[in-house]
Amino acid sequence: xxxxMKNRLAFPLEELAKHRGxxxxxxxxxxxxxxTSKDPLALDDLVRSAxxxxxxxxxxxxxxxxxVLGGLNVS
Amino acid sequence: xxxxxxxxxxxxxxxxxxxxxxxxxxxxxxxxxxxLGSRLYDGCVDCASDDTIFPRSLAHTLGIDxxxxxxxxxxxxxxxxxPYAYAAVKLRLTDGIETCEWLATVGFVDLPLRWxxxxxxxxxxxxxxxxxxxxxxxVIIPNNxxxxxxxxxxxxxxxxxxxx
Numbered sequence: 001x002x003x004x005m006k007n008r009l010a011f012p013l014e015e016l017a018k019h020r021g022x023x024x025x026x027x028x029x030x031x032x033x034x035x036t037s038k039d040p041l042a043l044d045d046l047v048r049s050a051x052x053x054x055x056x057x058x059x060x061x062x063x064x065x066x067x068v069l070g071g072l073n074v075s
Numbered sequence: 076x077x078x079x080x081x082x083x084x085x086x087x088x089x090x091x092x093x094x095x096x097x098x099x100x101x102x103x104x105x106x107x108x109x110x111l112g113s114r115l116y117d118g119c120v121d122c123a124s125d126d127t128i129f130p131r132s133l134a135h136t137l138g139i140d141x142x143x144x145x146x147x148x149x150x151x152x153x154x155x156x157x158p159y160a161y162a163a164v165k166l167r168l169t170d171g172i173e174t175c176e177w178l179a180t181v182g183f184v185d186l187p188l189r190w191x192x193x194x195x196x197x198x199x200x201x202x203x204x205x206x207x208x209x210x211x212x213x214v215i216i217p218n219n220x221x222x223x224x225x226x227x228x229x230x231x232x233x234x235x236x237x238x239x
Contacts, residue, residue: 001104001169001170001171002170002171002172003171004104004171005078005079005170005171008081009079009081009082013082013083013084013097014084016083016084017083017084017086020086023189040130040132040187041132041136044136054112054114055112055113055114055115056115057115058104058115058116058117059114059115059116059117060081060102060117060189060190061117061187061188061189061190062083062189063083063189066085066086066087066089066098067089067098068100068189069152070123070151070152
């Protein structure tokens with residue numbers, strides 16, 4: 001998890017910004033995106049197709065909005 | 076445990092941040108377990124959330140049965156009331172040095188949440204937290220209400236129970 005956190009922080013923000021409005025699955029070491037999708041339910045299959053185990057790949061949603069007010073905001 | 080805030084670029088300059096184009100948020104990966112396995116799902120430390128909430132799709136993936144589950148209702152800012160179903164799950168939080176694992180009753184909401192909401196019941200009540208804005212990190216320490224296991228990674232790689 002230490003390596004994941006370090007690498008996740010170093011990941012280029014402009015690259016991550018291309019996935020606004022999507023869900024992403026990170027590689028276990030946080031160096032790359034294993035799968036991305038606008039449908040969170042599709043992510044597991046995409047991760048498996050990429051040869052990774054969904055249990056090992058942290059999932060994060062990238063908000064489309066610049067400002068999130070309240071946790072139940074789904075933009 | 077210490078977790079860095081996660082940065083995300085914004086589409087444009089943010090007036091409240093003096094024109095900065097990056098938002099930093101206290102988001103930590105939390106492992107949630109069910110009968111069919113587990114997932115690492117990012118969650119936002121959210122002291123405005125009374126409950127800890129995950130997306131219902133995750134319950135389906137993990138085989139968590141919500142049939143007949145107790146229901147809660149949330150009223151988001153400016154939105155309609157949102158029902159959610161409670162279930163008892165195992166959660167695990169680790170920074171790679173310390174690990175906390177506990178049983179919690181959390182809610183599952185039928186919304187495509189970007190992050191889980193790490194709210195008071197099930198999460199914040201069990202920890203003392205410091206949101207360190209200048210350092211852009213969050214310190215999370217289990218408190219005397221923490222109901223689970225607190226383990227430390229030893230210097231040789233072994234795992235031992237943390238002293239109380």
